[in-house]
Every structure is written in C-alpha cells, then in structure tokens.
Amino acid sequence: MTIIIHRIRLHDGVDAERFEKWVREVDYATCPELPSVLAFGVQRVVAVSPPLHYFEIIEVTSREEFERDMESPQFQRLVEDFGQMAKVLDEVTGERIGDGYRA
Numbered sequence: 001m002t003i004i005i006h007r008i009r010l011h012d013g014v015d016a017e018r019f020e021k022w023v024r025e026v027d028y029a030t031c032p033e034l035p036s037v038l039a040f041g042v043q044r045v046v047a048v049s050p051p052l053h054y055f056e057i058i059e060v061t062s063r064e065e066f067e068r069d070m071e072s073p074q075f076q077r078l079v080e081d082f083g084q085m086a087k088v089l090d091e092v093t094g095e096r097i098g099d100g101y102r103a
Contacts, residue, residue: 036065
C-alpha cells in the first residue's frame with residue numbers, strides 16, 4: 001500500500017466553505033469510482049497559518065494503479081474542479097511500515 005500526502009492552499013478569494021462542500025459532496029463521492037483508492041481524507045489545518053490551509057491523505061493499492069486511475073474521466077473532472085479552487089503545494093509519498101496502529 002502506498003500513502004500520498006498533499007499539502008493544499010486555496011487560491012485567493014476562494015471561500016473555505018465552498019471548497020469543503022465540494023470535498024464532501026464531490027471529491028469523497030468519486031472515490032468509489034477509482035479502484036486503486038483504499039482510503040481518502042482531507043483535513044483542515046488548524047495549527048499552521050497560511051499558506052497551508054488543508055492536507056489530504058490518500059491510501060492507494062500502488063502508485064502505478066493510482067496513476068492509471070488518474071487518467072480516468074472521473075479523476076480528470078476532480079482535477080479541473082480542484083484547480084479552480086486550490087493548489088497542491090507539495091507531495092510526499094511513502095509506504096507504511098507494518099500495519100500501523102488504529103484504535
């Protein structure tokens with residue numbers, strides 16, 4: 001399993017409520033259409049001031065399978081919508097050591 005973390009900044013003038021509504025209603029709803037995505041969540045940053053507003057954690061079966069999903073029309077619609085509201089500042093990709101811990 002591969003984990004991808006994106007740090008996100010909203011474009012000037014984009015309302016956080018608009019972005020968060022889109023995440024809940026469109027971004028999350030599209031995940032079942034992307035076979036490589038095992039888990040996905042967007043977090044609002046509360047401890048750091050701008051330019052960082054959000055970060056997302058994507059758990060995928062593999063980077064290669066996720067790259068195939070990125071070519072799909074569903075993913076391309078997400079990219080287009082997202083690009084109107086925000087920008088990914090950077091990406092960190094890694095492999096979890098063991099199963100990790102979850103209560």
